[in-house]
Amino acid sequence: MTNIRISPLWLCLLLIASGADAASLGAKAAASIEEMVPDEQLVQRCDMETLERLDAERVLPYAFAPIEYEKNTVIAAGAAYRRAGKWYRLQFSCVASSDNLSIQSYRFSKGDLVPRSEWESHNLFP
Structure with a gap:
């Protein structure tokens, strides 16, 4: 029998892409996040927070603009989230925390519905 090892980053990405919500990610995802490099930890933890707070199916923090990093802060001015099969613009x-495992502050602003005709050009999918 062959053991297959999935990297922590891919595990979290697979869970998030599968539509798993933050509550169901549980201890395994938290443990996977601990194994990531700090920038990956930060983005994944913030993505999980976005999924939970917006009751979203998916989030893409760089859909319309690159992510900005500043110490333990992610600024996603061009993000998108999917809810009920529709994509919406988002800024957050x-x-x-210093270990990137808990959220100290989270602010967001929901934007407009993204027209279906723009999905492909921003790597948004049904």
Whole structure:
């Protein structure tokens, strides 16, 4: 029998892409996040927070603009989230603890519905 090892980053990405919500990610995802490099930890933890707070199916923090990092802060001015099969624009800032495992501050602003005709050009999918 062959053992297959999935990297922590891919595990979290697979869970998030599968539509798993933050509550169901549980201890395994938290443990996976601990194994990541700090920038990956920060983005994944903030993505999980976004999924939970917006009751979203998916989040893409760099859909319309690159992510900005500042210490333990992610600023996603061009993000998108999917809820009920539709994509919406989103801006958020997320400040994590020094170990990137807990969220200290999270602010967001929901935007407009993204027209279906724009999905492909921003890597948004049904």
